[in-house]
Amino acid sequence: MGRTEEFQELRPLLFSIAYRILGSVGEAEDAVQETWLRFEASPTSPRSTRSFLSTVVTRLSIDVLRSARVRREEYVGEWLPEPLLSDPYEDPARSAELADSVSVAALLLLERLSPLERAVFVLREVFAFGFPEVAAAVGRSESACRQLAVRARRHMAEGRPRFEADRREREELASGFFDALREGDVAGLQELLGADVSMVGDGGGKAPQLARAVSGAEKVARLLATLSSLLARVDVTFEPHEINGRPGAVFRDRDGRVLHTLALDALDGRIRAIRLVINPDKLAHLGPVADAWAIDREARRAGRAAR
Structure with missing residues (x-):
């Protein structure tokens, strides 16, 4: 399989990661496009294309989010995430978790987290990445990522309603x-x-x-x-x-x-x-x-x- 085919196969996952970190369709699409450019320009083939692309899109998204948070503090009126009509990433085994994590309520809760906490939560809790992959993606040790995940889960749990409608x-x-x-x-x-x-x-x-x-x-x-x-x-x-x-x-x-x-x-x-x-x-x-x-x-x- 060539690089183009590998990337297109993973593109839905990359967009879904970026959108949950950023809450913006346009910014998520830009992050995915930049990920492709970096993948295309890479002189060597990565051992794991999924891990390489996930790392690139996550780091790009964290950087964008850090600057976006300043803009959101100056935003006129209520800030809401860009509406998403359909999530391109499908995983039948995790369909309920994926749908919950993309809801407006969940994205607003994610706004309470630091960029690193948000990225760790998305990778670990939403997409079930192992801690070695999470650590590589965010550039932190596994132990640091475990602590970030604990804090993120606590903040998310504090804001969630006890009984949501099915x-x-x-x-x-x-x-x-x-x-x-x-x-x-x-x-x-x-x-x-x-x-x-x-x-x-x-x-x-x-x-x-x-x-x-x-x-x-x-x-x-x-x-x-x-x-x-x-x-x-x-x-x-x-x-x-x-x-x-x-x-x-x-x-x-x-x-x-x-x-x-x-x-x-x-x-x-x-x-x-x-x-x-x-x-x-x-x-x-x-x-x-x-x-x-x-x-x-x-x-x-x-x-x-x-x-």
Whole structure:
């Protein structure tokens, strides 16, 4: 097998590692591309191509994350990871762990970790790398990596909910949610939301966004119904879709361009978190992006005309 074939076979794994470390589709793709360039330029063939490529993409991702953390501290409004519609890496034996690790909630928890802790956690806990491989990838001793893994697991465990909804329950909740959203049914929405539900939007200062998180079932239900009605007046539609391994939707304008994504988190039989990504820079990998400011103005005009 040639280098190109070897790389293409491992590319899904490399992207999946990089995305979990970075929370960015674009940055993960750049890290994978740079990994290929380094692999192609290497004068000798590595003993293990998988270990070599995993090490390169991990170290590149750590470097990018260190600079990204500074930018995120200056980010306008709520920061959310870029939405991922499908994870290219498949491992039936670890499908549940892989899906959980790519959820928005898990990626936000990973933001609490240092870059090294995050890389060690992803390699060890998500992809089941042995500690010798982890140590080689991050450039630390095995004992240091074991300590990093312990700290990372503790931080992740502290932030996880005790009883998360299973897949079937999530899908049933999401089906009812999107039916109620289409109808603008405030009561129907409120019944599906937890009392402490929170709704946040990530516009990054580049698109209309919520000034702050909206909390409480009644407030969130009314806001959702109002937004749904306004967007429907200007022919914005949505298609339910799995976002980061959880129920969600992609919203599009009348020309099919992406306006924003919406992802749901469920716990104890109710929807507990609703997260919207509206920042156009985080949507470009999904296709042509709509002008959110223009749609906002048109929707407001349509709303005033309907009164």
